[in-house]
Amino acid sequence: MLVVEQPSDVLRQFSHGDLDAFEILFREHQGEVYGWIVRIVRDPAAAEDLTLETFWRIHRAHARFDPARSFGAWARRIATNVALDYLKSSRPEMDLPDDLVSPALPDPAVTEELRRTTARAFTRLPAKLRIAATLALIEDRPYQEIAEALGISVSAVKVRVFRAVRFLRDELKRQGIEP
Amino acid sequence: MTEREQERMQQLLKRTVRPVADHAYAESRHDLWPGMLRRLEAKPAAVPWFDWVLAGGVAMWLLFSPKAIPLLLYYL
Numbered sequence: 001m002l003v004v005e006q007p008s009d010v011l012r013q014f015s016h017g018d019l020d021a022f023e024i025l026f027r028e029h030q031g032e033v034y035g036w037i038v039r040i041v042r043d044p045a046a047a048e049d050l051t052l053e054t055f056w057r058i059h060r061a062h063a064r065f066d067p068a069r070s071f072g073a074w075a076r077r078i079a080t081n082v083a084l085d086y087l088k089s090s091r092p093e094m095d096l097p098d099d100l101v102s103p104a105l106p107d108p109a110v111t112e113e114l115r116r117t118t119a120r121a122f123t124r125l126p127a128k129l130r131i132a133a134t135l136a137l138i139e140d141r142p143y144q145e146i147a148e149a150l151g152i153s154v155s156a157v158k159v160r161v162f163r164a165v166r167f168l169r170d171e172l173k174r175q176g177i178e179p
Numbered sequence: 180m181t182e183r184e185q186e187r188m189q190q191l192l193k194r195t196v197r198p199v200a201d202h203a204y205a206e207s208r209h210d211l212w213p214g215m216l217r218r219l220e221a222k223p224a225a226v227p228w229f230d231w232v233l234a235g236g237v238a239m240w241l242l243f244s245p246k247a248i249p250l251l252l253y254y255l
Contacts, residue, residue: 038207048207052215055215137192138192
């Protein structure tokens with residue numbers, strides 16, 4: 001993911017609460033933050049709201065920002081927390097938007113029923129496991145990047161991915177499907 | 180669970196849930212700054228009184244049952 005860094009004076013002005021500096025940072029990072037959130041929550045409308053919530057939290061926390069550090073990494077960390085809060089509060093069995101479910105391909109190994117059951121099991125994953133599984137297994141993001149965004153170690157990310165896969169396997173088995 | 184099983188599950192997931200990077204949703208086409216300005220201008224919502232009561236109740240509960248703290252942390 002592209003990380004654009006600002007001149008230090010913009011970051012310093014932002015940390016002092018300057019609204020113009022905040023707007024520069026907002027416009028520069030809006031796309032990156034939205035892209036990160038939509039990968040996690042998989043709902044474009046919710047992702048726009050959560051992008052605003054992320055920048056709202058960023059604005060409130062401006063005094064705690066260290067201008068010597070990466071704004072992009074800080075923003076992504078906050079965005080991840082916002083997305084996690086959203087997943088925790090959303091209905092666990094809410095279906096994925098149809099256009100984010102893979103189109104039916106002529107793949108004899110994957111039936112329509114299997115795809116639907118897997119998608120439903122995926123939405124039942126606990127939020128912390130779902131984020132790790134989404135970013136690592138579906139979006140193919142590097143473990144290091146996921147670890148930084150979640151504020152945990154790479155090993156902890158691997159454990160969450162492992163637990164997510166085990167959860168999905170058990171859910172499918174409960175439905176009588178051997179993955 | 181073996182590494183092979185994990186790979187198989189990953190393949191199944193990828194065939195089930197489309198990566199956002201492949202989709203037009205990967206980028207927002209809207210300028211969100213006007214919405215941000217509206218949000219900045221709005222006064223922060225006041226915390227309802229029952230939230231304070233709830234927070235006080237939880238604090239009292241944890242004070243008298245410190246063993247419940249790990250349980251609470253687990254579910255947060």
